[in-house]
Amino acid sequence: MNIIVNEELKAYIDPLTPEEYTSLERSILAEGCRDALVLWGEVLVDGHNRYAICQAHGLPFQTIQNTLxxxxxxxxxxxxxxxxxxxxxxxxxxxxxxxxxxxxxxxxxxxTQAPAPATADADDTSSPPWDDTGSAPExxxxxxxxxxxxxxxxxxxSSNQVVLIEKIRNQATPEVVAALKSGAISLNAAAAVASLPAQEQVAAAVGGADELKQAAKRVREAKRPPRAVSADATDQSEGTAHDAIPGDDVPALKKRIAQLEKENDALRKQVLNLLEKSSRSA
Structure with a gap:
């Protein structure tokens, strides 16, 4: 039997991880290839991993045609x-x-809503590969x-998860997507990092899981609105400031400043006297 492996179809779905592939291989070696490979004519549609394992170990397998x-x-x-x-x-x-x-x-x-062409394209390859008439059922x-x-x-x-995935798909660099697929970061974190410029995304991914999480945290904090100060707290702070420095009593304030300066001078003189006494004693 001739089976064609179309690389585009093979890559259309994310490949198995090495651990998943090894697990599948152990299962097939122990129990055989129980599920039939799905073909479109000679083109392999479903079962690429099973086909590769059976070929590698010379194991038999079944096939089925999907005529739809x-x-x-x-x-x-x-x-x-x-x-x-x-x-x-x-x-x-x-x-x-x-x-x-x-x-x-x-x-x-x-x-289907566009006007149909006047004549069919002679090079049209949309028909099934086993049927040149294109008569397969709808x-x-x-x-x-x-x-x-x-x-x-x-x-x-959830709808929210779809929003996050759409953002990651449209904006995230391959490095961030790879980190998400490996489980290094969560869906929420990957979506946050995806809002950064591409160079910053790559740098965070190179830094590893911790750096990606820190980058996501910085993005979230930057988007967080500043905390509002309550009216009571504002009134209280204004009242405290007013009590501490009464702006409407300027003469009293000047008098207090002069008094403090006088006290400072007295303290400086005391320090000088103490220094002179200690030097004479020495």
Whole structure:
């Protein structure tokens, strides 16, 4: 059987971590490849890791054709839905997948609303690779993800998490995203760091988890409004200042200053007398 590994499809979903890959390999070596690989003609759609492990160890595997695919968009939507339902996928990954799904559906709807071309393109490759007639059945209508709540529901997240993920996806550098995926920082911290200029993001990521957390803290503190002083505290401070220095009694204030200066002179004379006595004694 000829199986084609499309690198774009293989990279469409985040790869397994080394630990996850090792765990899957142990499972297949012990129990065999229980789940069939999903193909689109000869193109491998689902099961890239299982296929690689079986090839490396000479193990048998089963395949199944998905006859609903009519285009690469259909493949992408199917892959997204498969991974959105898996528990091993992180919150960030689910959010990114749901946002991709929204974009695919929006682009598809925009095309269907555009005027149809007069003639079909002779080079059109949207048909399934095993069927040159393009007669594969239509996919079921995919509902749009029109609102942030729709995206959150599809990804099993909160609306606030979707906001954070969208910000990270649009603004974060690859280094910050990598730190988030590795678990070095939280979703909230990554979104805060993503608001910094790219160079500062990279510098924080290079500094490690602690530096990223400190950068996130600085961003939050910079956005925090200054603490308001209560009216009672203001009145009290003004009253204290007024009592300490009565601005409406200037003559009394001058008199007090003169008295203090006189006392200082007397103290200086006492110090000088003490110094002279100690020098004579020596």
């Amino acid at each position: 695919f009519k285009s690469m968009e259909d493949v992408h939507l199917w892959m997204i839905d498969q991974h959105l339902g898996r528990r091993s996928v992180s919150d960030f990954q689910r959010g990114v997948l749901a946002l991709r799904k929204r974009e695919i559906i929006a682009e598809r709807r925009a095309r 996919l079921a209508t995919v509902p749009p993800l029109a609102s942030r709540d729709d995206i959150a529901k599809a990804a099993r997240l």
